[in-house]
Amino acid sequence: MPVAGANPKTTAPRDGRLGQLRQQVYEQLRSAIEQGRLPAGTRLPPSREHAASLGVSRNTVLWAVQRLQAEGYVEARVGDGTYVSQAAGAPPPQGLVAPPRGLSRRGQLIAETAARWRPPHVAARAFRIGAPEVDTFPFALWDRLARQARPGQRSARAQYLDPAGDPELRQAVALWLWASRGIRCDAAQVVVCSGSQQGIDLIARLLLDVGDEVLVEDPGYPGIRASLLGHGVLARPVALDAQGLRIDEGAAQWPGARMAVVTPTHQFPTGVCMGLARRQALLQWARTHDAWVVEDDYDGEFQYGGAAQRVPALCSLPGSERVLYVGTFSKTLHPGLRLGFVVVPPALVEAFAMARAITDRHAPGDTQAVLARFIAEGHLLRHLRQMRELYQARQRVLVDALADTSGGALQLAPSDRGMHLLYEAAPGSDDETLSRKALTAGVMLAPLSRYAMQSTRRGWLLGYAGYSEAEIVAAARVVGGLARMR
Template sequence: MQLALPSAATLTQRLYQSLRDWIQEGKLGAGTALPSSRQLAHELGLGRNTVLGAIDRLAAEGFVETRRGAGVFVAEWRPEALTSAVSASGIAAPSLSARGRRILDFSGVLSDRYTAFAPGVPALDRFPRERWQRLLRRHRQRAPLEWHDYQHQGGVPALREALCDYLQLSRSVRCRPGQILITQGAQQGFELIARLLADAGEAVWVEEPGYGGAQSCFVAAGLDTVPLAVDEEGANVERVPRVTPPPRLIYVTPSHQYPSGVTMTLPRRMALLDAARRHGAWIIEDDYDSEFRYASAPIASLQGLVDDAPVIYVGTFSKVLYPGLRLGYLVLPEALVDAFKRANARLHREGQYVAQAAVATFIAEGHFVRHVAKMRGLYRQRQAQLRRALAPAVARGLVLSAGQAGMHLVAELDSFELETEMVSRGREAGILLSPLSRYFLQPPGRPGLVLGYAGATETEIASAGRWLSDSWCQLHIRHGR
């Protein structure tokens, strides 16, 4: 037993680990008597307290047992109960539930490599980090004692008041501060809605194609996801088959459909509201990036279109500030406010009150509006840069979405074979491309690429865009088109 090797662990920890390893490896079998603490200390040149500390820890964990008047013995234990089953091919893979496998179907490839085309990533390089850090320090120093306790207010009052004023002016949302519930991102908001307003097996109508994050939340809640077809006028409730089960929830992105980019027309909005009332359903309005419109003012919200609309408005700071902030919000009908506050406090706990207070000040002092205006101009430039880089491919027939709003473009492709080959080529080149077909609930969907441009510099966009244009042109010629 080698305890004198250099290590950051104490002698007690090293002795404990060595004895435990011997027991687990079978070198000390069950029933084996250990030497007395005095004998061990003498033979290893350790203090007796060091040995006693190691033995006490082994006894507390059940590896050894003390028998009065007899000594310390290795306990009976079954290593097979602590390890995975081993087959001839190796260690068996962990088994996921059917629901878990479906959730993973909505999950893209996780990569720590930077990519110019990552959808939904804002311009982190342009976020005013120094000003933000000053605000955080200010509110951290002034934080009242009660913020360190469990909270159930629904969020910092100052942030709810600032959001209420902003949403009323910019999005025509009908609300008062008490109707706003601050969440840890939009995803948490979707989860709360799904769990509180629908039971497992009930139907949720979801835009097709649509946002995988919301789809995964509904699947995790055990809901039956029903595709809601999207065309150039937005989601169309008239195209839902009559045999479809009535919805409990209807999920839409009316201001800027994700990922197609279309805006839902007024007739479609009215038809959607009528369908929700007819079925007794709640509409989830995900307004994820409405601030970034380039040809017109932001579109008024669906929630504020008519009195007492059966709509829950979901917003997030991930796109306008930064994703790591993990702050979102719900605008709830009065009748749901208390239930959602209580459930959120029970299921998720409230937190980040310092960050919430900093965001409230960021809004109140005008930094938020100025930052959004700067990002709107920047994203317009970055989209233009991407279009310039893809111009040779567009000249040969590549079709891009209109891009009148948002942080991404959609490139239409002629076949799923081409989509697969482009994604594979991108992976080899260190560019992670998002296939459009992945956004559909029911195969085959449509082939294409979702190209984010907001989170990359103009130089990165130009380089990646040239690569994409050249690759598409080469494959386009190879496929005889």
């Protein structure tokens, strides 16, 4: 059954470049899915048959189908072919419009990420995930540190600066990583960036080519997938178990993958911690396949056991030379700082610094300098101690309040790490309806399905870090009442 639409071979530009032909086949398939000519559940024709009907090579069709699979439009069923996914025909998010005409192909890829990831830009309220406590942040201390700078220092920071970051901040970060996460690195390996999202973007631009395959966690963080897809990279979903990403399955299914992006300390969004054996297997995969591992340690500082019980970073293990470590101060301090960093191998530092310079030259000098002092003088350590205690207390309030208000229907399992909890429902169940009802009542309750690609895992994510006990209890009453009515 050929897919409805023009024959790409007859409509391709006369130069017949392979990339343009692949793009046309991809766009025709995607259009047929979005317009309903290929409804959800439709089995795509075999690639050889499809290629013959279109007059193109089989590899051209395979490339287009693989990209659609990475974007969630189709799903492969082992031994049964490829089908249009059930979610492919769902309406786009409210307010979403088609990319404007005139964009380049890469521009279209970037614009289309809005269909997969809509970063929040409204005030956080319970139970939105990823929001740290900001009301008690020591702003007065921060301002005092800023005022202590001498006029000559202020003038120097007002000039164009090193795109890799302020030297004192890079040194402070390197020392902090050794003390808190067990990572031995030189200050010269630290590249300062505008949060973890820019760090992922730099990695994708510098280490991947269009059409490359990257193993990503499923379910996982959509901002990572959006960045990869915006660069024309194929995000390959890999299932999780109690030890994290199944690298054995990922390697078998996608043998050509050039990178894996993981959240090993506290997997987002399920919360599992990758065990030592799985970490070693992941590092061995990277060495064997000459691939990269990206460690996104987005909330690794929030482990609530004693120091001896805290899990060190993947990057701290022997044999981690192929690991790039991405850190952020958006969770440890607050997202308004717009500061994060990437720890890269020495040979890559100059390339990363130049990519940063091309993007936005460098981070603000004053902010970097104040943060360097904030870390070096021990204020970060004290702040994190306070936040760990506060977040633990808020987590207990959430667990108790939700169990009480739902009549025992929603029993959350406590966690010794992180800033949110997951309540997991039956695989394949509807988790969107409750989330929509909660939002109507003023509560942000993210469904787990929003973070899945092929995974059928379902449930709800409840952030607690950034909300007072009163806010948590009030939101729990809403969610608990809705759960009783299900």
